[in-house]
Amino acid sequence: MASPSSDETPANGKRGLLIALAVLTLIALVTGAGIGYLLGNTVEASVSARLASAPGDKDAPQLRYTGDLAIKDLKPIVVNLAAPSSTFVRLEVALVFKNGALANPDVTAAEVREDIIAYMRSLSLSQLEGPSGLQHLREDLNDRATTRSQGKVTELVLGTMVVQ
Structure with a gap:
């Protein structure tokens, strides 16, 4: 019977799985943060554009009833x-x-x-x-x-x- 090599022990297999999970988690974290940053900038740009195109004084309250x-x-x-x-x-x-x-x-x-x-x-x-x-x-x-x-x-x- 051949003895198992040091690379095939159960402890090394679990360690490799944990490293793979940690790398995948890190990739998912970086990807999610990047997409969130890009979407946040897109939303901020669209809100800024909408506010800039709105006519009138932005500080004046909008009155529902005006006139006599x-x-x-x-x-x-x-x-x-x-x-x-x-x-x-x-x-x-x-x-x-x-x-x-x-x-x-x-x-x-x-x-x-x-x-x-x-x-x-x-x-x-x-x-x-x-x-x-x-x-x-x-x-x-x-x-x-x-x-x-x-x-x-x-x-x-x-x-x-x-x-x-």
Whole structure:
């Protein structure tokens, strides 16, 4: 029987495997760091280019409402939903419009209020659930107010909504 050579002992095999794993780990580390560095520079360059191309003063706050605007609070609206009919909703809303755009803001407010009541009576409770339901309600009420006022109402602001 031939004796095993010193290169083929189990201790040398494990040592070689550990060295190979260490080298592969080092290569993966260097490769990952290099790719991260390159991608980081690419993202930084694209953000810098986007900020440089943006018009306007970057330090000035962006105002949502500018100009001569007026606000008209509507009377609180309490209405039951279509399903379940025992569920009631209380809304407090306000109309935002350019000052002088509406000949009689009280009449427009009453008309918008009637539209909201009719719309709310057609909804079910499941349509109001969650953040997306609230967002859809805001958008639908905004559309109704804009349509009713022939585009003179800038926005309908939903102050509070209580579902009971």
